[in-house]
Amino acid sequence: MFPYVARIHVPEQWQIAEREIAKILDVKLNDLLQPDAHPKRTERFPTWQQPHQVSSYQVGSYRLWGLSYRILHPVIPRLMEGEWNV
Numbered sequence: 001m002f003p004y005v006a007r008i009h010v011p012e013q014w015q016i017a018e019r020e021i022a023k024i025l026d027v028k029l030n031d032l033l034q035p036d037a038h039p040k041r042t043e044r045f046p047t048w049q050q051p052h053q054v055s056s057y058q059v060g061s062y063r064l065w066g067l068s069y070r071i072l073h074p075v076i077p078r079l080m081e082g083e084w085n086v
Contacts, residue, residue, distance in 0.1 A: 005075060036058065037057055038055070055073070
């Protein structure tokens with residue numbers, strides 16, 4: 001599995017496959033570049049033996065972390081440098 005970067009034209013209304021998608025977040029690159037948008041938090045999960053520091057992006061009341069974070073984090077500086085024209 002590989003992540004892809006693409007430019008899409010946002011439709012007037014999304015058609016959601018409700019069994020697969022709970023919500024669509026329209027995240028702008030500028031949202032992820034805000035100084036307070038990249039917090040680290042100590043998280044505890046029942047399957048973890050001890051708490052861990054978890055990096056994330058905060059966008060409004062939503063937190064992008066885990067796989068979303070691991071995909072976005074290395075891509076953002078490359079977008080800012082103009083590596084891709086998206």
